[in-house]
Amino acid sequence: EVQLVESGGGLVQPGRSVRLSCAGSGFTFGDYTMSWVRQAPGKGLEWLGFSRGTTFRGTTKYAASVKGRFTMSRDDSKSIAYLEMNSVKTEDTAMYYCARHRDGFIDSFRFWGQGTMVTVSS
Amino acid sequence: DIQMTQSPSTLSASVGDRVTITCRASQSFADWLAWYQQKPGKAPKLLLYKASTLESGVPSRFSGSGSGTEFTLTISSLQPDDFATYYCQQYNSFPYTFGQGTKLEIK
Numbered sequence: 001e002v003q004l005v006e007s008g009g010g011l012v013q014p015g016r017s018v019r020l021s022c023a024g025s026g027f028t029f030g031d032y033t034m035s036w037v038r039q040a041p042g043k044g045l046e047w048l049g050f051s052r053g054t055t056f057r058g059t060t061k062y063a064a065s066v067k068g069r070f071t072m073s074r075d076d077s078k079s080i081a082y083l084e085m086n087s088v089k090t091e092d093t094a095m096y097y098c099a100r101h102r103d104g105f106i107d108s109f110r111f112w113g114q115g116t117m118v119t120v121s122s
Numbered sequence: 123d124i125q126m127t128q129s130p131s132t133l134s135a136s137v138g139d140r141v142t143i144t145c146r147a148s149q150s151f152a153d154w155l156a157w158y159q160q161k162p163g164k165a166p167k168l169l170l171y172k173a174s175t176l177e178s179g180v181p182s183r184f185s186g187s188g189s190g191t192e193f194t195l196t197i198s199s200l201q202p203d204d205f206a207t208y209y210c211q212q213y214n215s216f217p218y219t220f221g222q223g224t225k226l227e228i229k
Contacts, residue, residue, distance in 0.1 A: 035218075037166075045158075045166065045209055047218040063217040097165055106213055108156035110177070112165035 002026040009116030022081040022098030030076035033105040038094040128221035145210035154214035
C-alpha cells in the first residue's frame with residue numbers, strides 16, 4: 001500500500017526557515033516524481049513544484065511564486081522528499097501536501113499525503 | 123501560465139441527480155487534465171486523468187470529457203458520498219495549475 005506522510009509543519013515566525021518532509025512507503029521512491037501542493041485556509045490548491053528521482057538526477061521544477069525561496073530535494077535511499085521554505089511570509093500559511101505522480105513527471109497526482117500545516121505568524 | 127476556470131463555483135443538487143462541472147482553460151491543449159475530489163480536512167483524491175480515464179477504484183458514475191479549452195466532469199447519479207469540492211488541474215505545461223474548485227452541496 002502506497003503511503004505518504006508529511007511532517008515538519010507548525011508555527012513559524014516571518015522571515016524564518018522551515019523544512020518539511022514527506023516519507024514514502026509501499027513503492028520504489030526513486031522511480032517517481034514527487035510534487036508539493038499547498039492550500040491556504042479556505043482556498044484552492046496551488047502547485048509549488050516537483051523533484052524527480054535520482055534516475056533523472058533529482059531534477060526540480062518550481063512555480064514562479066516560490067522559485068528562489070523554496071527548495072525541493074529528496075533522499076531516495078531513505079524514501080523522503082523535502083521542501084525547504086526560506087524567508088517565510090504570512091501568505092505562506094497553508095496546508096502543505098506532497099503527492100506522488102501517477103507515472104511520469106508530466107502526470108497527474110495519484111497519491112497524496114495527509115498534509116502538514118504551516119502557520120506563519122509572529 | 124494556463125489559467126483554469128471552473129463553473130459553477132457552487133452547485134446544489136440532490137441524491138440521484140446528474141451533474142456536470144465545466145473547466146475552461148485559457149490556452150488550448152490536448153488531454154493533460156485531471157479531476158480531483160476533496161472532502162473537508164482531507165487530501166485531494168484523483169478521480170480522472172488524461173481528461174477521461176477513470177482512476178482505478180473510482181466509481182463508474184464519474185466520467186470526464188473534453189479537449190482544447192473545455193473539459194467536463196459528469197457524475198451520472200449523485201450519491202451521498204459525492205458531496206465534496208472538485209478541482210480540475212492541467213499538467214500540459216508548467217506551472218501546473220488548478221481550477222478554483224466547485225463545491226457540490228446537498229440541495
